[in-house]
Amino acid sequence: MHLLQAQPGAIADGSEAVDLAQDPADIIVLSAADTEIAALSHARAALGEALPSLRLANLMQLSHNLSVDLYVEQVIGHAKLVVVRLLGGVGYWPYGVEQIAAACRAGGIACAFLPGDDQPDVELRNNSTLDAEVCHRLWQYLLHGGPENARNFLAYAASLLPQIVGEDLPVWVEPKPLLRAGLYWPGASAPDLASVKALWRKGRPTAAIVFYRALVQAANLAPIDALITALAAQGLNPLPIFCASLKDPVCAETVAMLLTEGEAELVLNATGFAVSAPGGPRQPGPFDSVDAPVLQVIFSGGPLDAWTKGTRGLSARDIAMNVALPEVDGRILS
Numbered sequence: 001m002h003l004l005q006a007q008p009g010a011i012a013d014g015s016e017a018v019d020l021a022q023d024p025a026d027i028i029v030l031s032a033a034d035t036e037i038a039a040l041s042h043a044r045a046a047l048g049e050a051l052p053s054l055r056l057a058n059l060m061q062l063s064h065n066l067s068v069d070l071y072v073e074q075v076i077g078h079a080k081l082v083v084v085r086l087l088g089g090v091g092y093w094p095y096g097v098e099q100i101a102a103a104c105r106a107g108g109i110a111c112a113f114l115p116g117d118d119q120p121d122v123e124l125r126n127n128s129t130l131d132a133e134v135c136h137r138l139w140q141y142l143l144h145g146g147p148e149n150a151r152n153f154l155a156y157a158a159s160l161l162p163q164i165v166g167e168d169l170p171v172w173v174e175p176k177p178l179l180r181a182g183l184y185w186p187g188a189s190a191p192d193l194a195s196v197k198a199l200w201r202k203g204r205p206t207a208a209i210v211f212y213r214a215l216v217q218a219a220n221l222a223p224i225d226a227l228i229t230a231l232a233a234q235g236l237n238p239l240p241i242f243c244a245s246l247k248d249p250v251c252a253e254t255v256a257m258l259l260t261e262g263e264a265e266l267v268l269n270a271t272g273f274a275v276s277a278p279g280g281p282r283q284p285g286p287f288d289s290v291d292a293p294v295l296q297v298i299f300s301g302g303p304l305d306a307w308t309k310g311t312r313g314l315s316a317r318d319i320a321m322n323v324a325l326p327e328v329d330g331r332i333l334s
Contacts, residue, residue: 017066024078026052027157030059031085032116035218036142042219043150050168052080052158059084059093068096072103079109080161085142087116090123101127110160114139134160140175145217148189149175181243181254184216186225193261200237206262207236209297210255211270213244223299227268239264246271246286256289264290270297 031037037056044054055075062068076082082104090097090113097113104111112135113124128135141153155172176190185191185199200206209227214220228238239262243251259267267287287294 017064017070018061019067019070020057020061020075022055022057022071022075024075025055026080026161027054027154028075028079028082029054029056029085030062030083031056031142032058032060032087033085033218034058035214035220036085036145039145039147039150039217039219040154043147043154046147047151047154047170050170051154052161054154055079059086059096062096063093065095068099072099076100076103076109077107081110081112081157083112083114083138083157085114085116085139086124089115089121090127097124097127101129104129112138114142118143130160137175144175144178146176146178147216147219147221149178150219178213178217179254180213180248181241181251183258184221184224184240184242186221186228193258196239197237197262201232204235204237205265206239207231207266207268208239208241208259208262208264208292209268209270210241210243210246211297213242216242227297236266243271252286256286259286259290259292265292267292267294268297269294270299 029037029040037058040054040056044051057071062071082100084097084100086093086097101111101113103109109129111127111129113121113127114135115121115124125132125135130138137156138153141149141156151170152172152175155170158169159172179190183191183193183196185196188195209224209231211224215224224240228240231238239258241255241258243255246252246255267290269287
C-alpha cells in the first residue's frame with residue numbers, strides 16, 4: 001500500500017492513503033468545506049498568540065481508513081478539543097467518526113460532531129462527548145459563518161479547555177445570524193450606510209460592489225478588500241454590498257434600497273447576472289433602482305505560476321487596473 005504526502009488544496013479520492021503530516025495541537029477542527037477552514041484560519045491569525053494551538057484539515061483528505069488511523073494516532077490522540085463538522089451524517093464518514101469518537105473517549109478528549117447543514121443530527125450528537133448546549137453553540141457559530149462568528153467560535157473553543165483556564169484568552173459572545181443581504185467594510189462589524197458614508201471622501205462618485213454573501217460567511221474577502229482599495233485610489237467612494245442571491249426577493253429589495261440611498265453611479269456586479277428566466281420576458285431587477293452602468297466582475301482562482309505567466313508583458317498599471325492581487329497559500333485570488 002502506498003502512502004502519499006498530502007498536497008495543499010488537493011482532495012484524496014480514497015484510492016491511496018494520505019499522511020497530512022500535521023503536528024499535534026490543542027484544538028483540532030475537521031470540515032469538508034475549504035471555505036470554512038479558510039475562515040477559521042483567518043480568524044486564528046487575527047486573534048494572535050493568545051489562543052491555544054490549532055490544526056485545521058479537510059476530512060475529505062482522510063477518506064482512506066489508513067489515513068484516518070494515522071491522523072488519529074498522530075494528531076487526534078494528543079488534542080484537548082476535537083470538532084468535526086460533517087455534511088451527510090455518520091453514514092458519510094463512518095470509519096472516521098468511529099475512530100475519532102473512540103480515541104476521544106479513551107483519552108478523555110472533548111469532542112463535538114456537528115452537522116454540516118442546518119438540520120440537527122441525533123446520531124452525530126450521540127457520538128460527541130460535550131454537552132448538547134456546548135455542541136449547539138459551536139454548530140451555530142459555523143452555521144451562520146462570517147469573520148465575527150469565526151473569531152468567537154475559536155474564543156469559545158479555547159474557553160472549553162480546562163488546562164488553560166485563567167490565561168489571557170479572548171472574550172467570546174453568542175453566535176450572531178448573518179443578514180441575507182447587507183453592507184460590508186473591512187474590519188467593521190455589521191456596518192450600516194451611515195458608518196460607511198463616514199469613511200467616504202465628500203464630492204466623490206459612488207461605486208457599488210455587489211457580491212455573494214458566501215464570501216462573507218467564509219471570510220474570503222481579500223478580493224473585495226482589494227477592490228475597495230483600488231476604487232478609492234481611483235477617486236471613487238466604494239459601497240460594498242453582499243447578498244445571498246439577486247433572485248431572492250428580500251435580498252433584491254435590500255440591494256435596491258442600498259444602491260438608491262447610497263446614490264450609486266456605477267455598479268460592479270460579482271454575482272450571477274441573470275435575474276430572468278431564459279427565453280422569458282425581462283424581469284426588473286435591483287440594479288434598475290439606479291441609473292448607473294453595470295459592469296460584470298468575475299473572481300477566479302488559479303495557481304500563482306499560471307497567473308504570473310499569463311500577465312507577462314503587461315505593465316504594472318494594466319495589472320492593477322484589471323485584477324486584484326491577494327495571495328493565499330500560493331494562489332492568486334482575483
